[in-house]
Amino acid sequence: MLKKILIANRGEIAERIIKTCTRLGIKTVAVYSEADKDAPFVEHADEAYLLGGPRVQESYLNSNRILEIARQTKADGIHPGYGFISENAEFAQKCEQEGIVFIGPTPDVISLMGKKVESRIAMEAAGLPLVPGISRPLKDADEAAELAGNFGYPVMLKASAGGGGIGMQACSNEAELRKAFEGNQKRALMFFGNGDMFLEKLIEKPRHIEIQILSDADGNTVYLWERECSIQRRHQKVLEEAPSPFLDAETREAMGKAAAAAAKTIGYTNAGTIEFLVDEDKNYYFLEMNTRLQVEHPITEEITGLDLVEEQIRIASGESLRFEQKDIILDGHAIEVRIYAEDPKTMYPSPGKITDLKLPQGAGIRHELGVTSTSNVTPFYDPMIAKLIVKGCTRSEAVSRLKEALAQYRVEGIKTNIPLLVDIVSHEAFQSGDTTTDFIQKNILKTNTVSS
Template sequence: MFHKILIANRGEIALRIIRACKELGIKTVAVHSDVDGESLHVKLADESICIGPAASGDSYLNIKAIISAAEVTDAAAIHPGYGFLAENAEFAEICEECGITFIGPSPENMRLMGDKIRARQTVTKAGVPILPGTTEGVGTIDQARQIAEEIGYPVIIKATAGGGGRGMKVVHSPASLANAFAAARSEAQAGFGNPEVYIEKFCENPRHVEVQILADKHGNVVHLGERDCSIQRRHQKLLEEAPCPVLTEEQRKRMGDCAVAAAKSCNYSSVGTMEFLLDGNGDFYFMEMNTRVQVEHPVTEMVTGVDIIKEQIRSAAGLPLAYKQSDIQIKGHAIECRINAEHPFKFIPSPGKIDGYHTPGGLGVRVDSAVYDQYTVLPHYDSMVAKLIVHADNRDEAIRRMARALDEYIIGGIRTTIQLHKRIMQNKEFKEGAVNTGFMERLVF
């Protein structure tokens, strides 16, 4: 096992990793920008080191500074968390070259699954269903027209190297195809340095369901069930729950088996998430794989009792999984609300000093956050300030528990999305489990 881990991140995920390391008996090093010196992860790590100014490109994305910090502090491994460098294959390679373990999958795995076309080719060979579409890049508008006619409108154009909604365009008719194709390629080039796109059938108003996997370096892979992440705004998740309220046991098993097969087909190791679209007929299709720990991993931890961060660290250290598939049992229901420092309905960022802070408590309530009273939420980084997670014996009870916890949560001095989540908890469509990715467009503010 590692004697010391450097955490190349900030905020709640850095704190989450520190907690796991402490329970494993591992020393920790926090890195931070010059404006993040009062952050909780800096205060609670065994050591800390400033790696640059506020701009992410000069600090949390500064590979040279992070590697230097690891070498100076004699860290044996680097945990990237999520975001920043978590899915940067070049960073993982540099870690290897410097004799530092990257806590995550191999650079080859990241490149494979980061290339959406190669990922589609890989999972198809493993028997995983995908939406009708191309398995090669589409380079010209003439090719795009022919493909769209073959699979039928509506179609969606996606960036091969993309994610987060960038380089993605939905096309409902031939008339708008040319403009959408050009815009998608332009966005892909600007956002990812690669203009290549592919085209697939557009699945209208699906549910977004993802399967959490654990994999070690000995060929063992298990899944921890699924999460429903359908409540999104502009492709950014706002709320997640586990298990998915509409999956049958048969669907759940097939989806889990597909996720495991896909991971085994590329010799994947570490934690990861297979993301699927679930249509109104109950059919599911592979969308992409996230080769890192997810923001929403706590809901899976709550229903399985598995510490995903600890298992990720154990896997990176070369240890075998502590679980077999038969050990994994889903118990109860969990919901997570992402609390952002934003206007709850206009979504305008609201950085500033927190004046008054009280977290909810009671049975089955968990808060993953790195903020505290008089802490200043900075404008330089992501607006998420906390994740509020609840667990209960069933979904109805979990919704009531979340509503109660939201009522107790006080974050003064700034605007947050707590009121938005209160509105969602009272929504009839949500209570009935009838949501899909179009839910936020229908929600009345």
């Protein structure tokens, strides 16, 4: 097994990795920016070294400096956590050249899954369904109408040069589509100087459901069930749960098997997540693969009893999986909420100094924390300061625990999204499991925006 791991990350995930390493008797090296010099993970690691200034280019993205510290401290592995350099194929390659184990898949696989078009082609070849659509510009309105007839209405017409909802229009029949094509192409040419139009089947009431997989270097691959992550704001997850309240046993197994088989086909190693869009008829479509540990991995740990960081380290050390698919349990129900330093109404960031922090305690409550009761939350990084994870025997028990825990959670000095989380969890639609990706817009903000 690896003997000394450098953790190329910060905050709660650095703390999380240190915990597992300490339990396994592995030494830890923390690296930090000037803004994080007083952070708890710096104190808790066996050794800690300054990377540079607070900006990410000078610190957590400074791969040369990270490798230099790994060499100096004789670390034999690097855990990248999530974000920052975790999906940087070039960095993984450099580690390989230096003889340091990058805890993740091979550089080739990271690179392939990081490309939008190529990853879809590879995963379709590996057997995963894609949202019906075309990957080249439409010739004209006639072609659009013909394709839409094949996909089935409604469809989404997209301007190639648009983005963030601009230049997109949902069409529910041929007349609408033909009218939208002419008008939108003209507008796209005028605004973006590019009239290329694409067409995709519109997935109504979509859910975001992802499958966690583990693969060793011998090609043994298992799936650790799903996580439902539909509740998002600005395309960032806010609340995740496992298992999904929507899937039945049959779909769960089909998605899990398909994900594991696809991972095996592309030669995946270590922990990874395949994200799917799921429609109301439980059809699932491949979105993307994340080649790293996910923020929401604790809910999978809660229902399977596994430590995903430990499994990552074992696989990276060259060990084979110690279990088969039939050994993976699905016990109870887990929910995670992300505590963000942000205004719960405007959702704007709220950096500043924490003056008090009181965490709920009790059965079925777990915390992953990047801050203390005196931390300064700087504006340089992601606003997530903590994660609250609850587990119950059933979903309704987990939901009640979450409500009670949120009511007792106190953060003073900065604003947090806890009031928003309370609104979500108290909402009837959440309690009944009606969680589609437009949940916050529809039920909390009560605005009617077209979701994509």
